[in-house]
Amino acid sequence: MATLDSKIPEGPLETKWSGYKASVPLVNPANKRSLEIIVVGSGLAGSSAAASLAEMGYKVKVFCFQDSARRAHSIAAQGGINAAKNYQNDGDSTYRLFYDTIKGGDYRAREGNVYRLAEVSAAIIDQCVAQGVPFAREYGGMLSNRSFGGTQVQRTFYAAGQTGQQLLLGAYSALQRQVGLGTVQSFTRHEMLDVVTVDGKAKGIIARDLVTGKLERHSGHAVLLCTGGYGNVFFLSTNAMGSNVTAAWKAHRKGAYFGNPCFTQIHPTCIPVTGDHQSKLTLMSESLRNDGRIWVPKQKDDPRKAKDIPEDERDYYLERRYPAFGNLVPRDVASRAAKERCDAGYGVGTSKMAVYLDFAAAIERYGKQQANKIGEANASKDRILALGKEVVKEKYGNLFDMYAKITDENPYEMPMRIYPAVHYTMGGLWVDYNLMTTVPGLYALGEANFSDHGANRLGASALMQGLADGYFVIPYTIGAYLSSQIKDKALPTDHEAFVEAEKNAQETIDKLLSIKGTKSVDHFHKRLGKIMWDKCGMARNAQGLKEAAAEIRQLREEFWKEVRVLGGANEFNPELEKAGRVADFLELGELMCLDALNRNESCGGHFREEFQTEDGEAQRDDENYMYAACWEFKPGVNFELHKEELKYERIKVSARSYK
Amino acid sequence: MNLTLKVWRQKNASDKGSFSTYQVHDISPDMSFLEMFDVLNERLIEKNEEPIAFDHDCREGICGMCSMHINGRAHGPWQGTTTCQLHMRAFKDGDTITVEPWRAKAFPVIKDLVVDRTAFDKIQSAGGFVSVNTGNAQDANCLPVPKTDADASFAAAACIGCGACVAACKNSSAMLFVSAKVSQYALLPQGQAERTDRVLNMVKEMDEQGFGNCTNTGSCEAECPKEISLENIARMNREYMMASLKK
Numbered sequence: 001m002a003t004l005d006s007k008i009p010e011g012p013l014e015t016k017w018s019g020y021k022a023s024v025p026l027v028n029p030a031n032k033r034s035l036e037i038i039v040v041g042s043g044l045a046g047s048s049a050a051a052s053l054a055e056m057g058y059k060v061k062v063f064c065f066q067d068s069a070r071r072a073h074s075i076a077a078q079g080g081i082n083a084a085k086n087y088q089n090d091g092d093s094t095y096r097l098f099y100d101t102i103k104g105g106d107y108r109a110r111e112g113n114v115y116r117l118a119e120v121s122a123a124i125i126d127q128c129v130a131q132g133v134p135f136a137r138e139y140g141g142m143l144s145n146r147s148f149g150g151t152q153v154q155r156t157f158y159a160a161g162q163t164g165q166q167l168l169l170g171a172y173s174a175l176q177r178q179v180g181l182g183t184v185q186s187f188t189r190h191e192m193l194d195v196v197t198v199d200g201k202a203k204g205i206i207a208r209d210l211v212t213g214k215l216e217r218h219s220g221h222a223v224l225l226c227t228g229g230y231g232n233v234f235f236l237s238t239n240a241m242g243s244n245v246t247a248a249w250k251a252h253r254k255g256a257y258f259g260n261p262c263f264t265q266i267h268p269t270c271i272p273v274t275g276d277h278q279s280k281l282t283l284m285s286e287s288l289r290n291d292g293r294i295w296v297p298k299q300k301d302d303p304r305k306a307k308d309i310p311e312d313e314r315d316y317y318l319e320r321r322y323p324a325f326g327n328l329v330p331r332d333v334a335s336r337a338a339k340e341r342c343d344a345g346y347g348v349g350t351s352k353m354a355v356y357l358d359f360a361a362a363i364e365r366y367g368k369q370q371a372n373k374i375g376e377a378n379a380s381k382d383r384i385l386a387l388g389k390e391v392v393k394e395k396y397g398n399l400f401d402m403y404a405k406i407t408d409e410n411p412y413e414m415p416m417r418i419y420p421a422v423h424y425t426m427g428g429l430w431v432d433y434n435l436m437t438t439v440p441g442l443y444a445l446g447e448a449n450f451s452d453h454g455a456n457r458l459g460a461s462a463l464m465q466g467l468a469d470g471y472f473v474i475p476y477t478i479g480a481y482l483s484s485q486i487k488d489k490a491l492p493t494d495h496e497a498f499v500e501a502e503k504n505a506q507e508t509i510d511k512l513l514s515i516k517g518t519k520s521v522d523h524f525h526k527r528l529g530k531i532m533w534d535k536c537g538m539a540r541n542a543q544g545l546k547e548a549a550a551e552i553r554q555l556r557e558e559f560w561k562e563v564r565v566l567g568g569a570n571e572f573n574p575e576l577e578k579a580g581r582v583a584d585f586l587e588l589g590e591l592m593c594l595d596a597l598n599r600n601e602s603c604g605g606h607f608r609e610e611f612q613t614e615d616g617e618a619q620r621d622d623e624n625y626m627y628a629a630c631w632e633f634k635p636g637v638n639f640e641l642h643k644e645e646l647k648y649e650r651i652k653v654s655a656r657s658y659k
Numbered sequence: 660m661n662l663t664l665k666v667w668r669q670k671n672a673s674d675k676g677s678f679s680t681y682q683v684h685d686i687s688p689d690m691s692f693l694e695m696f697d698v699l700n701e702r703l704i705e706k707n708e709e710p711i712a713f714d715h716d717c718r719e720g721i722c723g724m725c726s727m728h729i730n731g732r733a734h735g736p737w738q739g740t741t742t743c744q745l746h747m748r749a750f751k752d753g754d755t756i757t758v759e760p761w762r763a764k765a766f767p768v769i770k771d772l773v774v775d776r777t778a779f780d781k782i783q784s785a786g787g788f789v790s791v792n793t794g795n796a797q798d799a800n801c802l803p804v805p806k807t808d809a810d811a812s813f814a815a816a817a818c819i820g821c822g823a824c825v826a827a828c829k830n831s832s833a834m835l836f837v838s839a840k841v842s843q844y845a846l847l848p849q850g851q852a853e854r855t856d857r858v859l860n861m862v863k864e865m866d867e868q869g870f871g872n873c874t875n876t877g878s879c880e881a882e883c884p885k886e887i888s889l890e891n892i893a894r895m896n897r898e899y900m901m902a903s904l905k906k
Contacts, residue, residue, distance in 0.1 A: 052793040067714065068780050070820055071722040087800060123796070130796035132789045132849040134813035141803025159813055165721055166816060173788035180784030188777065211769055240716040277690045279697055280718045402720065405737075405744050408689075471793045520704045522697070566709045571671065572770040574712055575704070 004257070004630055004644045007432040008112035013098075013650050017116045020433075021476055025483035032057035035482050036490050038205055038220035039063070040192045040247050043072035044164075044463060045446025046226030047171035048470025054183035055174075056475060061218055062175065063187045063207055065242055065577070070172040073228055073240040074466060077164025078285035078399065080148060080156035081463040083121040088145055092153040094118045099651065101461060104150040104330050105426070105454020106604035106620065107653045108260070108628070110646060112433060113451045120472040121464050125157055127471055133170040135159050147290050148459035150330035150658070156460045161285055161399045167463055171470070190216070191577060192247045193505040195223060195254045195442060196497050202442035203491040206501045208509075210577060213570040215502050217493035221485045222441045222478060225251060226470070229425035229447040231264070233585045233592065234537070235529025237422035238270060238283040244581040245588050248429050248448050256437035257630040257642065259430035259450030261588065262596035265457055265605050266538050267423035268294075268334035271406050271416075272354045281421040282406060284357065284399055286459035289327045291362035291392070292416070294318050294334070296346040296355050306348070306356055306415045317341055325658040332456040332605045332618075333658060335420035339538050340616060342419070349417045358415035363388035420538060424462060426453040426605065427595075430630045430644070434477035435469060438630075441481060445469035450628065455604025509569050512579045517562035521578045524559045528552065528582070528589055536593050541609045545597040549590050556586040556637075587637050594631075594639060601625045622653060660686040660747065663755040664699065666711055669768050676768065678757070688748035692735060693718060693725065695747055712771040720744040720884065723819030726826070727772055728759040733823035733882040741821065741884040761822055763831035765869040776822050778868035779836065785864035786857040787840040789849050808846050815842040817885045824879035824887075830871030835879035837865050838895035839887050845898055855902040862899055 009016040027035065035058055039050040042064040050062040064072060084097040097118035102109055125143070129135065136144040136158050145154040159166040178184040189210040196204040196219070204219035230245035231237035252258050269284045295314045302309060317337055319326045329337075338355050347353050367388025371379040379387070389412050393400065403411045429437050429444035431451055436443050446466035453461065491497065535548035559582070567573040602611040602618035603625070611619045627643040634640055661684045669676030683699050690698070693715050700710035716724040720741040727742045729735035735745045750756065758772065766774040804812075816839070824835035841858050844850025850857070873892060880889045 048793070055792040066716060066722070066724060067776055068723075068820065070780075070783075071716055071724050073717060073722070075723075076717045076719050076721050085799070123794075125799045126796035127791075127793060129799040129802065130789065130791045130849060132812075132844050132847050134809050134816050134843065134847065135799075136813075137804055137806045137809040139806050141805050141809075142800050159816075162721065162817065165819075166813070169816065173783065174791075174793075176780060176784040177788040177790065179780070186780070188780070211775075240722060241718060242716050274689050275687060277687060277694050277698060279691070279694050282719055401739075402744065405740060405746060406691075408746070408748060475793065520701055522701060564704060564707075566704060566707065572712060572773065575710060 004430070004642055005432060006110060006112070006644060007434060008110065009433065013111060013115050016112055017119055024476055024480050027479050027483050027486065029057050031486045033059065035059065035485065036061065036220045037478070038218055038223045039226060040205065040224065041072065041226035041228060041448070042069035042172070042175070043074035043226060043228055043446060044168055044171055044466030045448070045470045046072065046224070047168065047175045048467050049224055049226060049445055049474050050184055051171060051174035051178050052471050052475045053478070054178040060178070060184045061187060061220065062184055063190045063192060065189065065191045065210060067188055069175055069186060069188065070169060072168065073243050074168045074463070075165045076240065077463055078161045078283060079287035080146065080158035080163045080460040081124065081167060082148065082155050082458070082460040083125045083157060083464065084118055084155060085122050085125060087143060088154045090153045092155050096153065097121060097155065100151045101452070101458060102454065102651055103656055104458035105456055106618065106656050107454065107622070107626070107648065108603055108646065109452055109454030111648060111650055116473065117452050117465060117468050120468045123472055124464060124467045128167060128170050131170040131174060133159070133166050135166070146287055147328055149286055149289065149328045149334070150325070150458040152325070156287070158287065161287070161396055164463060167467065171467070192250065193580070194250045194501045195439070196491070196501045197254055197439060198491060198495070198497045200255065201440045204493070204498065206498070206505045208505070211572050213568070213573065215505055217498040217502060219491040219493055221482055221488065221490065222443065224443045224445055224474065225429065225448050226445045227448045229428065230585070230588055231422045231425055233528065233589050234422040234532045235525050236273065236278060236281050236533070238267060238281050241280060244584070246581050246584045248444065249584040249588055251429060251437065251439065251442060252633050254439060256439045256442055257430040257632055258427070258591060259628050259630050260427040260595065261592045261631065262536065262599060262606055263426035263455050263604065264422060265331055265424035265426060266335045266420045267331055268338055268420045269357060269418045270421035270423070271403065272349065272351060272419040282402065283421070283423060284403060284416060284418055285396070286331070288357060288396060288399065291395070292327065292357040292359050293361060294327055294355055294357055296341045296348060300345045306358070315346070322658045329658045330456055330458060335538060336607060336616070338420055354417040354419045356415035357418045359392060359411065360415070363392055363412070366391035424457055426450065426455060426457055430628065434480055435474055436481065443474065443478070445474060455606055508580065509576065512563065512565050512576060512583070513569060515561065515563050515565070517564045519562050520564055521575060521582050524555065524563060525582045525585070527555055528586060531555070532589055532592070536596055539607050539609050540596050542597060545593045549593040549597070552586060552590045552593065559583065559586055590637070591631055591639055595629055598629060598641060599625055660688065660750065660752040662686060662750065662753070665755065665757045666772070667759045668711065668771055671770055672767055686747055688746065690747045691718065691743055692727070692729070692745040692747065693743050712773050714773050715743055718743040721819060723821035726761050726774060726821055728761060728826055730757055733761070733826040734884050739884055739886045761826035763825045763870070765831065765833070766822060766825065778870070779820050779822065781868060782833070782837055782861055782864045783840065786853070786860035789844065790853060802848055804847060812843050812846040815839045815846070815887065815891055818887050819885055821884065823882050823884055825870065827878040827882035828871065829876065829878070830874060832873045832879070833865050833870040834873040834892050834895070835883060835887055835889070837861050838891035841895045841898055842891040845894060854898070855905050858895060858898040858902050859906065
């Protein structure tokens, strides 16, 4: 059994990371040149890690399934990135960002990791600005900030509604610079199908060239999985179509423990589902809650249009229930509140499974400010609204356009209709302070690991964590391991471990193609998604979870008998890619249900109906569940639970309240 | 809606390729164009026919992966919209829709509607960056950038690298793509140190990758899903002239 030592450095919280950096073993420049690092995934974590490690002198190979590293799904992040810069002089500090993140995660994340994250956050902004990332600025030329959920300071840096795009293009530019210099080899349209291990250590990967279908062997002294989250297990999510768990799952099958798999983030503000044809859901950024007010009619099944419902007949339920944070409560809280209103019959729209996100007040407020600014104090109402719409357009224009294209409604004139949707997974591969999994030499960065967000992630913290891991953590922590590997040559690719792993990958492909069943891959994926959403979604209970686990096992059996995958192995074959990914989701889904069933408490995004307070808030059980659940894969798709106890030395653990 | 689709099918790079005609029924106007393709592919699989390969990922109009030429227009009929954000209400019941891959020498077809755009990555590697290693940065607010410059830089940086500009251009020129990247850095103080080399190297690589010349037809700007402005090409031409004189 692998040990679960989090390797958090000794000493006071504030000096753990600096002390670690001062004492971690180093690898000298000559040795770096002979050490090879494999990076799987090219999002914020992968691109920033690959570029930074190559700059240091390591030989790096980076793999992504898309046609370019720039397309990784980090690109779609909208609202912003947190950093404890305190540029607004509003009392922000490393400690506050640390505290907000631990509290936001409902006391289920490690203090040491989170403090380090908060500590390096400021340097991320410096690095990105130096790269030429065009963040939003004030007229004086200084960087602009906005607010995000779960905080009372303005610490979110942004680039309109395209922050992820700009940050990723910054990391991508650094990566492509290294590719041009020959220090990074880029393998696009490649998918990792297995980790190669020798004596329990990661020594390389098997990857499939998605254009030719050929399986390739790549050896490395370390393997970094920066492959994102697994929200697509729900079929419908805000993830990209190709986002998948395969790399992480293959690692799990090779001995890497999976941490807190049931911790899923359901984002409150997404465009609602309209029909069975839907292939994905689209997020409307949390930044909209800076200015948008969320409400439903006070009257059930109110037939009137939103604008015909007078102010006193509207229920601004977040402002009512959570006066201190109002519309900016964290995502899990806002999502549950929306579900509660809709389940109680107050939902709007044809499906009645939506609430309003309304900008009328913000448009008027901004319009008045703008009119004063340009010397039109007596502007007419129409003029004020026109000016206000301009301001809102500048802040959120791309989001409003996207909403209009998808729904055929104009959000400048009528409130948006929104509903929660699967967005992010806090769970992931278990890692220690070095970001190393339970398999030596195998690391997980960014959303792919479980480490920093506990049971709920705060908005604008995913970009922060991805870049923190890639730019500022792994470049230091990887030395702790690689310094002991300098004597070892890269594993020859004709080694039996490579032969065996490639044979297994080939057999899976051959099996998928040989079933020649009657139902498409999507058919199974949709059924899995429905089970997960209904029974392991926003609200869960023991009975539903037991049923779901059994149903998923059955569905998995059916998949391996009835799936139809057309085309061949040795060609570009997107259906085959999808089939392999859904096969892995069909195992992960069961583990998520088991994890949710095991955790007899409600915390953050994990809401067990049996465990709630009288007013419907999540009720934690710190006595019995203050641990990270770490699951070990056992043959025959079985799982064994190990626990990492969480110790809070600095923060006083208390009930999480945003009232 | 019921529609007739004429779709380019090509087994691989060496296959000649041709159009195949498909009928699709019961298409909802609320579907995206790619969801309509999902429906078609599901029906093809039912009939044991190989589904149509097409590139797509985020389906939010930001990753730049989708790349269909629809009725002779890159990303189809809607202004400033990627294929994944194009919705079927743009079409009428009974329409015939022709769908092709991007056509350009520098973007060879991989299969059906999927093309190889690695030429763009190579141009980026030739100079689309600021040479700053991780850990070397000063405090971000030590470098004030006037809002108008930052906004103009951002507008150029909004390019998603999809290649629609190349596909729309009769010369298969990549000038809009390259000029957007050159402009992003030329407009910022961070980009000044490498300003001269950047434009020379990126243009050289663009030519080597087999993209055509710019003859100012403006079709790239007209079809760009992110509405990247032609002004960027004018700016790059100035940058190139100045850089050539310096060298």
